[in-house]
Amino acid sequence: MFEKISQFLVPIAGRLNNNRYLQVLRDAFMLAFPLTIFGSIFVVLTNLPFLNKIMNASMLTSFQSHFGIASTATMGIMSVFVVFGIGYYLSKSYQVEAVFGGAIALVSFLLLTPFIIQPETGDAITGVIPVDRLGAKGMFLGMITAFLSGEIYRRIVQKNLTIKMPAGVPPAVAKSFAALIPAFITLTVFLLINVMVTLFFKTNMHDVIYHAIQAPLVGLGSGIIPTLIAVFFIQILWFFGLHGQIIINSVMDPIWNTLQVENLSAYTAGKEIPHIISKPFMEIYTVGMGGTGMTLAIVFTILIFMKSRQMKQVSKLGLAPGIFNVNEPIIFGLPIVMNPIIIVPWVLAPMVVTLVTYLAMSAGLVPPPTGVTVPWTVPLFINGIMATNSIMGGVMQLINLLIVFVIWFPFLKAMDKLNLAKEKEQAVQETAAQQNDNSIKM
Amino acid sequence: MKKILLACSSGMSTSLLVTKMKEYAQSIGEEAEIWAVGQDKAKEDMRKADAVLIGPQMSFLKSELQKEADQYNIQVEVIDMMAYGMADGKKAYEQALSLMVNQ
Numbered sequence: 001m002f003e004k005i006s007q008f009l010v011p012i013a014g015r016l017n018n019n020r021y022l023q024v025l026r027d028a029f030m031l032a033f034p035l036t037i038f039g040s041i042f043v044v045l046t047n048l049p050f051l052n053k054i055m056n057a058s059m060l061t062s063f064q065s066h067f068g069i070a071s072t073a074t075m076g077i078m079s080v081f082v083v084f085g086i087g088y089y090l091s092k093s094y095q096v097e098a099v100f101g102g103a104i105a106l107v108s109f110l111l112l113t114p115f116i117i118q119p120e121t122g123d124a125i126t127g128v129i130p131v132d133r134l135g136a137k138g139m140f141l142g143m144i145t146a147f148l149s150g151e152i153y154r155r156i157v158q159k160n161l162t163i164k165m166p167a168g169v170p171p172a173v174a175k176s177f178a179a180l181i182p183a184f185i186t187l188t189v190f191l192l193i194n195v196m197v198t199l200f201f202k203t204n205m206h207d208v209i210y211h212a213i214q215a216p217l218v219g220l221g222s223g224i225i226p227t228l229i230a231v232f233f234i235q236i237l238w239f240f241g242l243h244g245q246i247i248i249n250s251v252m253d254p255i256w257n258t259l260q261v262e263n264l265s266a267y268t269a270g271k272e273i274p275h276i277i278s279k280p281f282m283e284i285y286t287v288g289m290g291g292t293g294m295t296l297a298i299v300f301t302i303l304i305f306m307k308s309r310q311m312k313q314v315s316k317l318g319l320a321p322g323i324f325n326v327n328e329p330i331i332f333g334l335p336i337v338m339n340p341i342i343i344v345p346w347v348l349a350p351m352v353v354t355l356v357t358y359l360a361m362s363a364g365l366v367p368p369p370t371g372v373t374v375p376w377t378v379p380l381f382i383n384g385i386m387a388t389n390s391i392m393g394g395v396m397q398l399i400n401l402l403i404v405f406v407i408w409f410p411f412l413k414a415m416d417k418l419n420l421a422k423e424k425e426q427a428v429q430e431t432a433a434q435q436n437d438n439s440i441k442m
Numbered sequence: 443m444k445k446i447l448l449a450c451s452s453g454m455s456t457s458l459l460v461t462k463m464k465e466y467a468q469s470i471g472e473e474a475e476i477w478a479v480g481q482d483k484a485k486e487d488m489r490k491a492d493a494v495l496i497g498p499q500m501s502f503l504k505s506e507l508q509k510e511a512d513q514y515n516i517q518v519e520v521i522d523m524m525a526y527g528m529a530d531g532k533k534a535y536e537q538a539l540s541l542m543v544n545q
Binding site for chain 1: 498
């Protein structure tokens with residue numbers, strides 16, 4: 001039966017993974033990744049809990065405001081990188097001049113952005129770009145605009161509506177002329193959209209998309225039920241040996257990343273963190289505990305309590321990578337894949353852990369992740385503390401490991417018994433074979 | 443010189459196997475260049491390889507990568523699940539060699 005389901009799942013997984021738009025989206029977020037790490041490190045550094053003991057208040061404020069630009073210039077305007085990235089990678093996937101695709105996407109996005117700030121009291125300030133529109137708030141408009149402008153741009157290029165330069169003109173010059181007509185048409189489309197929306201509807205595309213698409217979708221994604229469903233599917237895909245995150249995250253990442261940036265903006269502004277579920281929540285409390293399925297708990301359980309030689313061998317092999325949240329040895333070696341004994345704890349434990357963590361955070365026992373990006377290879381406990389800026393974030397992970405241990409123990413014990421019986425049988429067969437050998441020789 | 447490319451989601455989990463495969467190749471005195479990449483770089487690096495192995499968690503990539511590999515007349519195969527899990531360098535190395543035989 002498992003084989004049949006697997007045959008059904010593999011092509012679906014392939015199609016999702018190879019989907020052009022999802023692939024482009026994944027690459028675009030990867031472009032923002034090193035930048036967000038840079039910003040995150042300085043958020044962590046400027047918010048170390050003991051700083052107020054070694055600096056006086058004014059020094060601390062000055063320190064935080066000077067280094068705070070590191071996160072404002074990266075995660076604070078994350079939509080900029082995502083928009084450029086989508087334009088770039090989408091054009092690249094169609095084999096048209098990619099860097100122009102990126103630049104055109106960025107300008108299209110800016111064309112829809114109001115260059116005005118309306119304070120709650122007083123006159124509007126013109127000639128400025130509100131930072132939050134380039135950050136979390138503009139994320140969905142940015143993604144939609146980038147995909148649309150990329151599609152328009154490449155269609156015009158592929159229709160050959162370009163100015164051709166005679167041979168002998170330097171290639172860089174020729175290329176910029178070639179991009180001229182496609183850029184002009186694409187940008188005009190977005191300029192006209194903006195004129196219509198602002199003139200006739202007295203609003204702007206940012207607010208339209210934010211209220212019509214982003215807020216409902218992100219609100220949905222921040223709920224615990226959709227999150228548990230996502231965890232369920234990730235575990236099921238891995239059970240069939242498929243990389244669950246690559247497939248599920250490509251759909252969920254826009255939402256989870258937006259939630260993350262919203263959290264970080266609130267955190268750096270000294271406000272309460274608005275969301276519990278976000279990208280770091282998913283990374284730190286599902287993957288960041290020894291890999292998908294929190295297998296580090298399983299490795300320890302086997303090493304301490306189990307007797308089967310095969311299981312011990314896999315666990316020894318899986319220990320070092322597991323500390324850095326790589327767990328393919330356990331998934332394929334134990335194995336977890338297509339192992340009917342294990343499907344129940346494999347799916348159940350991460351869902352219980354996600355729920356317990358969520359409840360602990362909504363009860364205020366553990367602070368939610370602040371929105372800083374912690375690389376997923378940072379070991380457990382350390383990554384929990386870094387992500388939440390609280391020792392409780394690490395303690396929560398240890399409690400979670402205990403939960404995983406309790407859920408898994410009876411199943412591992414049953415598996416151990418089966419393996420021991422099998423190993424004993426093999427040993428008997430081997431000695432019997434040896435004796436046979438000896439008797440032949442005699 | 444045998445050139446073997448391994449690919450998985452980010453090139454991290456297969457890099458473990460790469461080390462074991464290299465050790466095995468050295469132990470039998472064969473010269474081999476073995477390296478791991480993430481899925482986004484797999485197509486690009488393929489032209490330098492004699493055989494391509496992909497992590498079982500990326501098995502859904504096989505048909506797409508094979509299409510690309512046909513250009514270079516090389517084979518793509520999913521690494522045996524157990525060999526992958528146990529980081530069995532010998533088994534994976536032999537699997538890679540078997541892909542080169544048919545060329």
